[in-house]
Amino acid sequence: MSGLVARFAPVFDEVGAEAVAREHERRLPYAEVERLREAGFTRVTLPREHGGDAADHAELFELLAELARRDPNLAQLFRSHFSFIDRTLHAPASATREARLALLADGAIHGNATFEKGTAKVGGYDTRLTSDGDGLRLDGRKFYSTGTLFADLVSVLADREGTPVGVLVRTDAAGVARLDDWDGFGQRMTGSGTTVFEGVRVRDADVLERDDRPTHAGPFVQLVLLAVLAGIGRAVVDDGVRFVRARTRSYSHAVAALPREDPIVQETVGELSAASFAADAALAHAVAALRRSSAAILADAPDDEQRARVDDAELAMTRAQLVVIPNVLRAATELFEVGGASAVSTGLALDRHWRNARTVASHNPARFKARNVGDHLVNGTPVVSWWTNGES
Incomplete structure (x- = not known):
């Protein structure tokens, strides 16, 4: 656990404490957003001279995943905020850039x-x-x-x-x-x-x-969503373990007296953990490619090198989507295999994991991504950088 993750963990625990209650009541997290601003989370990627912690991409996306582990709503709602900071930090020096950094240093949140x-x-x-x-x-x-x-x-x-x-x-x-x-x-x-x-x-x-300078803004915003999904995957494991440890009811044809001692239940929890591990690993690999893209842009490397690193980040992010999305959705469904009808209690709200993961995953036309990667590998077609939507 990095120093920043350890520092923010108690704050994340605090703002995530009523996540299930907020889910039941659909209570918007205004107070929780203010607590995160107060704790310095909204400034974490700003340079130290602007009141931040100079967190790199690996630290930021791990922080977002850990926040999503407590409440994925909170992690996703900061998507544009951290993207705006990233775009500003990678922009050429100008009065506009400095004015925007000053607003962010003063605590402004971007939507x-x-x-x-x-x-x-x-x-x-x-x-x-x-x-x-x-x-x-x-x-x-x-x-x-x-x-x-x-x-x-x-x-x-x-x-x-x-x-x-x-x-x-x-x-x-x-x-x-x-x-x-x-x-x-x-x-x-x-x-x-x-x-x-x-x-x-x-x-x-x-x-x-808009200008034609190389930018990794496209993979950045998609990786925020993958960090949210990775956090949901971790929460699925957390809730599965918690449910099994507390459960005392079993079945007449079970192979152990307690669910926690049942090898079939243990196997299910292990598979949930492996799915979360796959999501984490894919996210980390793609974030590493984003860091290389960032380094090339900030070093003002030759244009073709910058574009090559951005393309690498695009490809890594696209592949990561094809790993993270299905693994987390599958885990959010198979979570219910650890228990009986009591697992569907609205008080536990375990269904929120699938609903939240499905909603986040729907922000991406994931069905198009495997074909896009295959077309790139077979025919050299560029991976889609920045996509949009609208009437055809």
Whole structure:
């Protein structure tokens, strides 16, 4: 266990203590997010001169997995926050970069407003950034705004005269409305609902156009989801062990008096542990590739070397999805093989593991990923870097 993981473990235990109660009540974790901010978790990857701990990628993703072990909602809702920090740290030096680091150092939490429900085509956005007599204004409606209910800032992808741009907006700005209307059956407290922008005033300095510099932003955000899944896998093992240790009821045809002594039950727990181990190993391998990508970008290596390291990170992340997702989903189902009908008690809420894992996994078109890897290996086709969705 790294020093940072050991330091934050008591805080994670504290914010995860009522995770099952929050699940039953669908109680949004505002207090828990504030506790994590207060403890310095939101600044953990910032440089020390900006009040952070300079945590590297291996430390960050292990922290996210351990937080998800306690409550995967909390880990996922910080997805855009840590992605925003990572993009900012890898950006060239500029006044904009320093201003954004200052906001983050002051404790600001960043949210997400990227995807939409509506008529926009794949790769396009109905959200518009336009000019009028008073300057720039932002209008649109975003869905899947994970974490934005808890955020101070949000990056919005918008169309500006046919060009996609990113716009940084304060969530308390006039014309911004955040709606708690996420109705998914899992990850129910991530704040992944609608964000509305009506005539929101935007400064020129808060608009960023896309450039063609190499970036590992795509694999980074996907690896956050895999860290959440890995944490769920660990929680499945934790709950399975806890359930078996406490269980005294058995069956007439069982081979041991107590479930904890039954080799069939022991075998089931062992298989749950192996599935979690596979998820952890795949995540670690992909994070190592991301670290190499980061090192190349920060060292301003030749462009072809940077792109090669980013491509490696993309491939490693894609392969990791094909390991993590099925292993955690299988474990979340087979968990119920350790006990009888009492395992389905709503008081235990063991079903939350499958529902949460299934919801996180559904953020990725995982069915496309194996073909993508095969096409790359056989035909040299590039692995998909940054995908989006919309009307076909």
